[in-house]
Amino acid sequence: MVAGLREFTARVERNGVDEPVLDAENGEELMHVQPCVSIVLGNRPPESPGTLYISTKKVVWLSDVDRAKGYAVDFLSISLHAVSRDPEAYTSPCIYTQIETEDDEHESDGSDSECNGVLDLSKITEMRLVPSDPNQLDSLFEVFCECAELNPEPIEEEEEEHNWIFSADQLEDDATGEDSEWHVSENPSIGQSNGDHDLARTVLELQINDQRFEDAEEMEHENDGGRH
Amino acid sequence: MLFFSYFKELVGREVTVELKNDLAIRGTLHSVDQYLNIKLENTRVVDQEKYPHMLSVRNCFIRGSVVRYVQLPPEGVDVELLHDATRREARGG
Numbered sequence: 369m370v371a372g373l374r375e376f377t378a379r380v381e382r383n384g385v386d387e388p389v390l391d392a393e394n395g396e397e398l399m400h401v402q403p404c405v406s407i408v409l410g411n412r413p414p415e416s417p418g419t420l421y422i423s424t425k426k427v428v429w430l431s432d433v434d435r436a437k438g439y440a441v442d443f444l445s446i447s448l449h450a451v452s453r454d455p456e457a458y459t460s461p462c463i464y465t466q467i468e469t470e471d472d473e474h475e476s477d478g479s480d481s482e483c484n485g486v487l488d489l490s491k492i493t494e495m496r497l498v499p500s501d502p503n504q505l506d507s508l509f510e511v512f513c514e515c516a517e518l519n520p521e522p523i524e525e526e527e528e529e530h531n532w533i534f535s536a537d538q539l540e541d542d543a544t545g546e547d548s549e550w551h552v553s554e555n556p557s558i559g560q561s562n563g564d565h566d567l568a569r570t571v572l573e574l575q576i577n578d579q580r581f582e583d584a585e586e587m588e589h590e591n592d593g594g595r596h
Numbered sequence: 597m598l599f600f601s602y603f604k605e606l607v608g609r610e611v612t613v614e615l616k617n618d619l620a621i622r623g624t625l626h627s628v629d630q631y632l633n634i635k636l637e638n639t640r641v642v643d644q645e646k647y648p649h650m651l652s653v654r655n656c657f658i659r660g661s662v663v664r665y666v667q668l669p670p671e672g673v674d675v676e677l678l679h680d681a682t683r684r685e686a687r688g689g
Contacts, residue, residue, distance in 0.1 A: 447615065450639070450656035457653075464653060466617075468662060513635065513657050520631040521661045 372469040372490045373409070376428055376440035388421050388428040388440070396425045400511045404500035405429065407439065408462070409492050420497055422511050424518050427465075429497070441467055441495065443519035449512045451505050452496070461502040463509060465495045598685045602678070603628040603666070612642060612667035613658055619643075621656060632660035 378389035390396040399422050406416030407429045415437075421428040427446070431437035445468050452464040469491055499505065603625070612622045613634055620643060623636030636656045 446659065447617070447662040448621075448656055448658045450653040452653055454653075466619075468617075509655065509657070516657060516659060517629055517631070517633060 371442055372445050373439055373441045373467055373492045373495065374489055376430075376438045377436055379430060379435065379438070386419075386430060386435070388423070388430060388438070390423050391425065394425075396423050398423050399515055400508070402499055402504060402508060406498045406500075408458075408496040408498065409439070409487075409489075410494055412487075414496075414498060416498075420499075420508075422508075422515055424515055427497075427512075439489065439495075441465075443516050444521070445469075446512075446516065449509070449516070451509050453502075453505070458496060460498045461505055462496040462498040463505060463512065465497070465512075467493050467495055469493055598681055599632060600628065600630050602681065603632065603634075606668065606672050609669050609672050611636075611669065613663055614665040614667065615658065615662050616664045617662070621653075621658070623656065626655065629660075632663065634658045634660065634663065634666070 376388065379386045380389050381387075387398065387401075390398060400420075402420040402422075405418055405420040406414040407418060407420075408414045415431065417432045418429050418438075419432060421430065426440050426442045428440045429438060447466040447468045449463060449465045451461070452458055453461045458464070497508070499508065607625050607627060609625055610622065611625050612620055613636065614620045619641065621636060621639050622642055623639030626635040626637045628634050634657075636658065637654065639653050639656045641653075
Protein backbone atom coordinates (compact mmCIF):
# COMPACT_ATOMS: atom_id res chain seq x y z
CA MET A 369 0.00 0.00 0.00
CA VAL A 370 2.88 2.35 0.73
CA ALA A 371 4.08 3.74 -2.54
CA GLY A 372 7.12 5.78 -1.54
CA LEU A 373 8.76 8.15 -3.97
CA ARG A 374 8.11 7.70 -7.69
CA GLU A 375 8.85 9.32 -10.99
CA PHE A 376 6.28 11.82 -12.10
CA THR A 377 6.28 13.47 -15.49
CA ALA A 378 2.59 14.02 -16.26
CA ARG A 379 2.42 17.75 -16.97
CA VAL A 380 -0.18 20.02 -18.42
CA GLU A 381 0.45 23.55 -19.59
CA ARG A 382 -1.78 26.16 -18.04
CA ASN A 383 -1.38 29.88 -18.78
CA GLY A 384 2.04 29.25 -20.21
CA VAL A 385 3.38 27.36 -17.18
CA ASP A 386 3.57 23.66 -16.50
CA GLU A 387 1.50 22.05 -13.80
CA PRO A 388 1.36 18.43 -12.72
CA VAL A 389 -1.66 16.48 -13.89
CA LEU A 390 -3.81 15.91 -10.83
CA ASP A 391 -6.52 13.42 -10.08
CA ALA A 392 -9.29 16.01 -10.24
CA GLU A 393 -11.93 13.33 -10.57
CA ASN A 394 -11.15 12.23 -7.04
CA GLY A 395 -11.09 15.76 -5.75
CA GLU A 396 -7.35 16.40 -5.86
CA GLU A 397 -6.58 20.10 -5.89
CA LEU A 398 -3.43 22.13 -6.15
CA MET A 399 -2.80 23.89 -2.83
CA HIS A 400 0.54 25.59 -3.28
CA VAL A 401 3.16 26.30 -5.94
CA GLN A 402 6.71 27.17 -4.95
CA PRO A 403 9.10 28.13 -7.76
CA CYS A 404 12.89 27.92 -7.44
CA VAL A 405 13.11 24.81 -5.29
CA SER A 406 15.84 22.24 -5.59
CA ILE A 407 15.30 18.67 -4.49
CA VAL A 408 17.72 16.36 -2.70
CA LEU A 409 16.96 12.64 -2.70
CA GLY A 410 18.77 10.65 -0.03
CA ASN A 411 22.47 11.52 -0.10
CA ARG A 412 22.44 12.48 -3.75
CA PRO A 413 23.46 15.91 -5.01
CA PRO A 414 20.69 18.50 -5.31
CA GLU A 415 18.72 18.72 -8.53
CA SER A 416 17.65 22.12 -9.75
CA PRO A 417 16.09 24.31 -10.87
CA GLY A 418 12.61 23.06 -10.31
CA THR A 419 9.17 23.93 -9.05
CA LEU A 420 7.41 22.41 -6.07
CA TYR A 421 3.70 21.66 -6.25
CA ILE A 422 1.73 20.68 -3.19
CA SER A 423 -1.68 19.17 -3.80
CA THR A 424 -4.28 17.83 -1.42
CA LYS A 425 -2.87 14.35 -2.02
CA LYS A 426 0.80 14.55 -2.85
CA VAL A 427 4.01 16.53 -3.21
CA VAL A 428 5.31 16.93 -6.76
CA TRP A 429 8.60 18.37 -7.92
CA LEU A 430 9.04 19.11 -11.62
CA SER A 431 12.30 20.11 -13.25
CA ASP A 432 12.21 23.50 -14.95
CA VAL A 433 14.64 22.43 -17.66
CA ASP A 434 13.99 18.76 -18.30
CA ARG A 435 10.35 18.07 -19.03
CA ALA A 436 11.00 14.36 -18.61
CA LYS A 437 12.16 14.80 -15.03
CA GLY A 438 9.94 14.96 -12.01
CA TYR A 439 9.14 13.19 -8.75
CA ALA A 440 6.07 12.70 -6.62
CA VAL A 441 5.31 11.28 -3.21
CA ASP A 442 1.90 10.87 -1.61
CA PHE A 443 1.27 12.43 1.76
CA LEU A 444 0.30 8.92 2.87
CA SER A 445 3.98 7.96 2.46
CA ILE A 446 5.47 10.96 4.24
CA SER A 447 6.23 9.83 7.78
CA LEU A 448 7.38 13.19 9.00
CA HIS A 449 8.34 16.59 7.75
CA ALA A 450 10.28 19.30 9.47
CA VAL A 451 12.03 22.62 9.00
CA SER A 452 15.78 22.12 9.01
CA ARG A 453 17.93 25.21 9.51
CA ASP A 454 21.10 23.88 11.11
CA PRO A 455 23.98 24.16 8.63
CA GLU A 456 25.61 21.18 10.33
CA ALA A 457 22.73 18.96 9.28
CA TYR A 458 22.43 20.30 5.78
CA THR A 459 24.21 23.16 4.07
CA SER A 460 21.01 24.96 3.14
CA PRO A 461 17.84 25.52 5.15
CA CYS A 462 15.24 23.10 3.85
CA ILE A 463 12.09 21.13 4.40
CA TYR A 464 13.25 17.71 5.54
CA THR A 465 10.99 14.73 4.94
CA GLN A 466 11.15 11.06 5.76
CA ILE A 467 9.45 8.72 3.34
CA GLU A 468 7.96 5.41 4.32
CA THR A 469 9.03 2.71 1.88
CA GLU A 470 7.88 -0.84 1.23
CA ASP A 471 10.94 -2.26 2.90
CA ASP A 472 11.44 -0.11 5.96
CA GLU A 473 13.13 -2.89 7.87
CA HIS A 474 16.40 -2.35 6.08
CA GLU A 475 17.06 1.30 6.74
CA SER A 476 18.50 2.84 3.65
CA ASP A 477 21.29 5.30 4.18
CA GLY A 478 21.00 6.43 0.62
CA SER A 479 23.49 3.97 -0.80
CA ASP A 480 21.08 1.06 -1.15
CA SER A 481 18.84 3.14 -3.31
CA GLU A 482 21.38 3.16 -6.08
CA CYS A 483 22.15 -0.09 -7.80
CA ASN A 484 24.53 -0.18 -10.77
CA GLY A 485 24.04 3.53 -11.21
CA VAL A 486 20.30 3.13 -11.57
CA LEU A 487 18.35 4.98 -8.94
CA ASP A 488 15.57 3.03 -7.27
CA LEU A 489 13.20 5.76 -6.19
CA SER A 490 11.03 3.41 -4.17
CA LYS A 491 13.93 2.94 -1.71
CA ILE A 492 14.53 6.62 -1.08
CA THR A 493 13.74 7.31 2.57
CA GLU A 494 14.76 10.95 2.82
CA MET A 495 13.91 13.94 0.68
CA ARG A 496 14.94 17.55 1.20
CA LEU A 497 13.29 20.47 -0.52
CA VAL A 498 15.46 23.55 -0.64
CA PRO A 499 13.71 26.79 -1.59
CA SER A 500 15.99 29.52 -2.91
CA ASP A 501 14.33 31.85 -0.40
CA PRO A 502 14.66 30.38 3.13
CA ASN A 503 11.99 32.77 4.37
CA GLN A 504 9.45 30.54 2.63
CA LEU A 505 10.23 27.58 4.90
CA ASP A 506 7.71 28.29 7.62
CA SER A 507 4.82 28.82 5.25
CA LEU A 508 5.83 25.71 3.30
CA PHE A 509 5.89 23.77 6.55
CA GLU A 510 2.36 24.93 7.35
CA VAL A 511 1.10 23.90 3.90
CA PHE A 512 2.69 20.50 4.41
CA CYS A 513 0.94 20.16 7.78
CA GLU A 514 -2.40 21.22 6.40
CA CYS A 515 -2.23 18.74 3.52
CA ALA A 516 -0.88 15.90 5.64
CA GLU A 517 -3.92 16.28 7.87
CA LEU A 518 -6.13 15.89 4.80
CA ASN A 519 -4.69 12.41 4.29
CA PRO A 520 -5.43 10.15 7.24
CA GLU A 521 -4.80 6.43 6.91
CA PRO A 522 -7.45 4.85 4.73
CA ILE A 523 -9.66 2.47 6.65
CA GLU A 524 -8.44 -1.00 5.94
CA GLU A 525 -10.88 -2.74 3.69
CA GLU A 526 -11.38 -6.45 3.53
CA GLU A 527 -9.35 -7.64 0.64
CA GLU A 528 -10.34 -11.25 0.57
CA GLU A 529 -13.34 -12.28 -1.38
CA HIS A 530 -15.86 -14.21 0.58
CA ASN A 531 -17.90 -16.85 -1.08
CA TRP A 532 -20.75 -16.32 1.26
CA ILE A 533 -24.01 -18.02 0.60
CA PHE A 534 -26.78 -15.50 0.28
CA SER A 535 -29.60 -17.61 -1.08
CA ALA A 536 -30.73 -21.18 -1.32
CA ASP A 537 -30.07 -21.18 -5.08
CA GLN A 538 -26.42 -20.46 -4.52
CA LEU A 539 -26.29 -23.18 -1.95
CA GLU A 540 -27.65 -25.68 -4.42
CA ASP A 541 -25.13 -24.66 -7.08
CA ASP A 542 -22.27 -24.91 -4.67
CA ALA A 543 -23.40 -28.19 -3.30
CA THR A 544 -23.72 -29.89 -6.62
CA GLY A 545 -21.03 -28.16 -8.59
CA GLU A 546 -18.07 -28.48 -6.31
CA ASP A 547 -16.38 -31.11 -4.30
CA SER A 548 -17.35 -29.68 -0.98
CA GLU A 549 -15.73 -30.38 2.32
CA TRP A 550 -18.86 -31.89 3.69
CA HIS A 551 -20.70 -34.80 2.21
CA VAL A 552 -23.88 -36.55 2.94
CA SER A 553 -22.93 -39.60 4.86
CA GLU A 554 -24.51 -42.92 4.26
CA ASN A 555 -25.72 -43.15 7.78
CA PRO A 556 -28.27 -40.47 8.22
CA SER A 557 -27.06 -37.93 10.71
CA ILE A 558 -28.80 -34.97 12.22
CA GLY A 559 -30.46 -32.86 9.63
CA GLN A 560 -29.95 -35.28 6.82
CA SER A 561 -32.38 -37.95 7.78
CA ASN A 562 -35.68 -39.18 6.53
CA GLY A 563 -35.65 -37.10 3.40
CA ASP A 564 -36.30 -33.96 5.36
CA HIS A 565 -34.58 -31.85 2.77
CA ASP A 566 -35.41 -28.48 4.27
CA LEU A 567 -33.95 -29.39 7.58
CA ALA A 568 -30.84 -30.75 5.88
CA ARG A 569 -30.42 -27.52 4.00
CA THR A 570 -30.72 -25.50 7.17
CA VAL A 571 -27.98 -27.49 8.78
CA LEU A 572 -25.80 -27.23 5.71
CA GLU A 573 -26.19 -23.49 5.76
CA LEU A 574 -25.13 -23.51 9.35
CA GLN A 575 -22.02 -25.45 8.51
CA ILE A 576 -21.17 -23.05 5.75
CA ASN A 577 -21.67 -20.19 8.11
CA ASP A 578 -19.15 -21.82 10.38
CA GLN A 579 -16.64 -21.78 7.56
CA ARG A 580 -17.29 -18.13 7.13
CA PHE A 581 -16.27 -17.49 10.69
CA GLU A 582 -13.10 -19.42 10.20
CA ASP A 583 -12.20 -17.13 7.31
CA ALA A 584 -12.80 -14.07 9.41
CA GLU A 585 -10.52 -15.37 12.09
CA GLU A 586 -7.72 -16.02 9.65
CA MET A 587 -8.05 -12.56 8.29
CA GLU A 588 -7.64 -11.05 11.69
CA HIS A 589 -4.38 -12.87 12.11
CA GLU A 590 -3.16 -11.64 8.79
CA ASN A 591 -4.02 -8.08 9.66
CA ASP A 592 -2.18 -8.38 12.93
CA GLY A 593 0.86 -9.61 11.15
CA GLY A 594 0.75 -6.85 8.63
CA ARG A 595 0.96 -4.14 11.19
CA HIS A 596 4.48 -4.92 12.18
CA MET B 597 -10.86 9.38 20.92
CA LEU B 598 -9.37 8.65 24.33
CA PHE B 599 -5.81 9.17 23.23
CA PHE B 600 -6.65 12.29 21.31
CA SER B 601 -8.29 13.88 24.35
CA TYR B 602 -5.50 12.71 26.57
CA PHE B 603 -2.66 13.92 24.36
CA LYS B 604 -4.32 17.30 24.07
CA GLU B 605 -3.85 17.65 27.81
CA LEU B 606 -0.13 17.23 27.32
CA VAL B 607 0.33 20.14 24.92
CA GLY B 608 3.28 22.23 26.03
CA ARG B 609 5.02 19.35 27.80
CA GLU B 610 8.09 17.40 26.80
CA VAL B 611 7.39 14.05 25.22
CA THR B 612 9.42 11.51 23.31
CA VAL B 613 7.86 10.11 20.19
CA GLU B 614 9.22 6.79 19.02
CA LEU B 615 8.55 5.96 15.39
CA LYS B 616 8.08 2.55 13.85
CA ASN B 617 11.43 3.00 12.07
CA ASP B 618 13.11 3.24 15.54
CA LEU B 619 13.76 6.96 15.31
CA ALA B 620 12.96 8.62 18.64
CA ILE B 621 12.35 12.34 18.73
CA ARG B 622 12.08 14.37 21.91
CA GLY B 623 10.40 17.73 21.92
CA THR B 624 7.68 19.96 23.24
CA LEU B 625 4.24 18.80 22.19
CA HIS B 626 2.84 21.62 20.08
CA SER B 627 -0.39 20.02 18.95
CA VAL B 628 -2.11 16.76 18.18
CA ASP B 629 -5.09 16.07 15.94
CA GLN B 630 -7.77 13.41 15.78
CA TYR B 631 -5.55 11.15 13.65
CA LEU B 632 -2.86 11.46 16.33
CA ASN B 633 -0.61 13.37 14.00
CA ILE B 634 1.85 15.03 16.33
CA LYS B 635 3.58 18.37 16.01
CA LEU B 636 6.69 18.87 18.11
CA GLU B 637 8.74 21.98 18.73
CA ASN B 638 12.36 22.35 19.75
CA THR B 639 12.99 18.77 18.89
CA ARG B 640 16.08 16.70 19.20
CA VAL B 641 16.77 13.18 18.15
CA VAL B 642 17.40 10.86 21.07
CA ASP B 643 19.96 8.75 19.23
CA GLN B 644 21.94 11.51 17.59
CA GLU B 645 24.76 9.28 16.46
CA LYS B 646 22.40 7.29 14.33
CA TYR B 647 20.48 10.26 12.96
CA PRO B 648 22.88 13.19 12.94
CA HIS B 649 21.00 15.06 10.22
CA MET B 650 17.94 15.37 12.42
CA LEU B 651 19.83 17.47 14.98
CA SER B 652 18.74 20.72 13.53
CA VAL B 653 15.06 20.16 13.25
CA ARG B 654 13.16 22.83 15.16
CA ASN B 655 9.59 21.95 14.43
CA CYS B 656 8.43 18.66 13.18
CA PHE B 657 5.17 17.09 12.00
CA ILE B 658 4.91 13.36 12.60
CA ARG B 659 2.30 11.28 10.86
CA GLY B 660 0.12 9.49 13.41
CA SER B 661 0.33 6.17 11.61
CA VAL B 662 4.12 5.93 11.97
CA VAL B 663 4.16 6.49 15.73
CA ARG B 664 4.96 3.43 17.82
CA TYR B 665 5.12 4.91 21.30
CA VAL B 666 4.75 8.27 22.96
CA GLN B 667 6.73 8.52 26.18
CA LEU B 668 4.96 10.80 28.62
CA PRO B 669 6.34 12.97 31.38
CA PRO B 670 5.54 11.21 34.67
CA GLU B 671 4.07 14.39 36.13
CA GLY B 672 1.75 14.61 33.15
CA VAL B 673 0.07 11.33 33.94
CA ASP B 674 -3.02 11.69 36.06
CA VAL B 675 -3.68 8.07 36.90
CA GLU B 676 -7.13 8.70 38.36
CA LEU B 677 -8.23 10.61 35.29
CA LEU B 678 -6.93 7.88 33.00
CA HIS B 679 -8.71 5.21 35.00
CA ASP B 680 -11.98 7.03 34.59
CA ALA B 681 -11.39 7.71 30.93
CA THR B 682 -10.51 4.12 30.09
CA ARG B 683 -13.57 2.87 31.96
CA ARG B 684 -15.78 5.25 30.04
CA GLU B 685 -14.15 4.22 26.77
CA ALA B 686 -14.65 0.54 27.60
CA ARG B 687 -18.34 1.18 28.15
CA GLY B 688 -18.49 2.86 24.79
CA GLY B 689 -19.51 6.16 26.34
